[in-house]
Amino acid sequence: MENFVIRVKTKLGQQVVDGLSATDSVFNLKAKLAELTGIRSDALHILSGFPPKVLELNNENVTLKEIGISSGSTLIVEEKPTICCNGTEKNEIKSRPHISDTENFTNTPGILMKKIVPADNSCLFTSVGYVISGQINPDCSSFMRQIIANAVAADQSEYTEALLDKPNDVYCEWILKSDSWGGAIELSILSKFYGIEIAVVNSVHGNINRFGEDQCYSHRVFLLFDGIHYDPLYIEPLDGGPIQTMFPTDDDRILIEAAQLAKDANSSRQYTDVQTFTVKCMECNIHLSGQVAASQHAKETGHMSFGEIVI
Known part of the structure; x- marks a missing residue:
């Protein structure tokens, strides 16, 4: 039986999954990906194709062939937001x-x-x-x-x-x-x-x-x-x-x-003039006006973190 070779992109880089076949189920795929990424199988968020599209994996009994995954496919694997005890997402989407x-x-x-x-x-x-x-x-x-x-x-x-x-x-x-x-x-x-x-x-x-x-x-x-x-x-x-x-x-x-x-x-000047906009140094909380001032502050202090000031 010919195994699938699937490329998997995660935040840790690109890896290869083998040992699967066209008749393997979504359940088997999710188990493999959970083992590879350390993400719980019920928290897997998987995109496939170009452009990337979210795969619906609720039915774990269907085969890889049935959901359109073939040998050589590339999957992008992310982690779904955390679910709170009341059933809502930690960060509302x-x-x-x-x-x-x-x-x-x-x-x-x-x-x-x-x-x-x-x-x-x-x-x-x-x-x-x-x-x-x-x-x-x-x-x-x-x-x-x-x-x-x-x-x-x-x-x-x-x-x-x-x-x-x-x-x-x-x-x-x-x-x-x-x-x-x-x-x-x-x-x-x-x-x-x-x-x-x-x-x-x-x-x-x-x-x-x-x-x-x-x-x-x-x-x-x-x-x-x-x-x-x-x-x-x-x-x-x-x-x-x-x-x-x-x-x-x-x-x-x-x-x-x-x-x-x-x-x-x-x-219509729908933009921010970087010569005069205001940012805050996130390390010492100083407000700075313009890109030049921010760059000079970074050189003098070594501070590299600046935040937007929302008016």
Whole structure:
């Protein structure tokens, strides 16, 4: 009997699962993944395919073949939020019907809109989580931070002090902190991990920066960046149906809309001027005005952690 060889991506890196076959059940798969990752089988959150889609694994008697897992498949394994004793999630996840399969959606009329996420220093990670799952889930940030730290630590020739603006090991420790901001480096790593192009609509410069553009990924997602904060973009259908956050990279319709959104946001000054915005040093609680002041404070004190001040 031919065994399946399945690639599994977790926050600890990529591993291989073998010893399974097409006729093995979902129960067997979950047992294998629980053993591999240390996550309880009932807390497994599994995504598969490109773009990543959540696998429904409630029926543990169906076979791997029946749910579309074949040899060579790549699974992204995360941990579901903790469930409290009263049956509610530890961190409430706000969601609505979400389409991740775009085959029958690309011609549906809709409006490109911004979904506002919390300004809690993890807005980049929350935004990426939203365009993948259609949910605002603050818990996803720690998972993504670990992904990034592991990727950087594993390739010190690529992620040098010159690129990171701090020693490799210092950066890895820094990015794991909940008050550390993400940017271009983190977006490029997450683009590769999830296998999607991430297009960032920059309202400061009125342009779009595309991460993973040269990787020929099949799908693209959009974020809006105003100088210090990221929010995800999505299509709100005119018929009130499910939202869409992923789009084929060979369909430039949404890309053109996003480019116009960037220009409109720039012309109407819907961005934060990094020369005058205010942040707080999370280590000594000093308020600093502008990027230059924050950089100077970091050089003088060695403090590397700054937080958004929400007005």
